[in-house]
Amino acid sequence: MKINKQAKREAKQLFRFCLVNGLLDENRVRNVVQDVIAAGRRDCPAILSHFRRLVRLEIAGRTATVESAAPLPPDLQASIEAGLARRYGPGLSTAFAHRPALIGGMRIQVGSDVYDGSVRAGLAALEQSF
């Protein structure tokens, strides 16, 4: 879908409206989507498409994905969550996943920041250095 500059600008304005104290307000997001559809504008799909993208990136930036080769005990999960909250501030949601392909260690992704301490990443770096 071709999204013109005007649609992008309006989507951004709507997105800004959905932020409360720098955090995304889910209710506002839902209301915005309903109101834009109800208005029946011709460029509504373009605006909402870009709006969705902005919301998706914001959610990704506020979500920490913690992958580990073996399931993590609850106390370790709690300490990781606390550490991430210290670094990225409040409002960060954390999802834990079990991924044996990492062989060992852990990989944490928050938005575009990646902390990869897995054995697989180490082996890949070693392979590249050769």
Added chain:
Amino acid sequence: MADLLQEIEAQIAGAKTAVAKQNVGIIRELGDGVAKLEGLSDAMLNEMIDLGNGVTGLVLNLEETDVGVIILGDYTQLEEGGEGRTTGELLQVPVGKGLLGRVVNVLGQPVDGKGPIKSDITYPVEKIAPGIARRRSVDQPVQTGIMPIDAMIPIGRGQRELIIGDRATGKTTICIDTIINQARLNKAAETAGDKAYRPLYCIYVAIGQKQSTVARVIGVLEDAGAMPYTIILDSPASDSAANQYIAPYAGAAMGEWFMDNGMDALIVYDDLSKHAVAYRQVSLVLKRPSGREAYPGDVFYLHSRLLERAARVGEKYGNGSLTALPVIETQAGDVSAYIPTNVISITDGQIYLETDLFYQGVRPAINVGLSVSRVGSAAQLKAMKQVAGQLKGDLAQFRELAAFAQFGSDLDAKTLAQIDRGKRIMEIFKQPQYNPIPVEVQVAVIWAMQNGYLDQVPVERVKEFQTKFTEFLTTRKVDLLAKIEKEKAISDALTADLKTVADEFKQTWK
């Protein structure tokens, strides 16, 4: 043995494993050597991005949610959804004397099959040009070995002289002749053990040229023995637009190394018209807004920041220089097109080549009226200035009178003499390609012409006279040429010597 084990254990205990933070993005769009990545929130402009599979990208666009990256390498190995990582490094190329005699690609990797390049120094491809405090005025000549240029449009070390003209008018030939002449001078100084001579190293950057053309240039330089003083940076027409866009900056980085280390270098950008086209292509694929002729708005800055890197720096900063010879190809002689006017305004003068002159047999086909050197005359050899000072004026008068003479045959003796002189000047300025003339020979020939030794020679035999006179000088009067080269000015004593030699030759010539 037990000590060794303890030592290892102690080292393991002391080792700290730290997980470095990486910034990654996902490839969302890919095509024509350009990728758009989502994420990469820490990316910097001109930063290198590791796209995996040994492919590198260069950040050109920083947008709200995307990063526009040009891909340096084989982009067919990448796919949508792939990851890219920031490296925190700017694009760098190897520099140094190890590159002399080699043919390299945009990343400084050898493409001549002569093995790896011996260089452990790298320079960033994009660099801010030297500021005014670092610069000094241009006062040393670049001897091109091309008589009309050295006599009337002199180029100085650190100057930017544009070579402009239609296709097949001899633009590249002028550059190659200049490179060959530098190699000749460098070799002569090395043989004579002349420590005062500052060798001029050359870099030829081929942008969007046919591979066959580049191969021919390499062949010519090898035959002339110029390769040991030359680096060839090849970004042919088959290269991606992104590589062609980077090529002149990579060449400039290689030249800057010589300048920063107190040496002199000459760089030829052949040609910047194709470079502008490559940049237009990259910009359009990156969806940058287009302006006149679909070029992006910063196409002037594209060339100004490149050519500003040519400079002569002060003694405190190494006393080196980088001379630039950018080439621009015009369409049907139109110098008022967008890119030609831009580059004309950036450079310190231009050498304008004309198709008509070329087909009239005036080769090099330099239009002396439209060609100019804005700073080079300060660098011209004094002897050359003395003998060639009036040449431009004489030729201008000749062109005016020749046009007037077409309407009638009744001309006074003075006008006829001026026309005759003009015709003879035009004749002696004709020169075969890849055959640069030493400056001392140029001075002697122009002196003979200015002092009427050619006035009695029929115009059609002027070239023959010049050839024989040059032969006479180089075989029997080497000491006179050496004297001109040493004194660098025409003194009364030297004038007397030149007169004696010219009279002696005139008696033998029939």
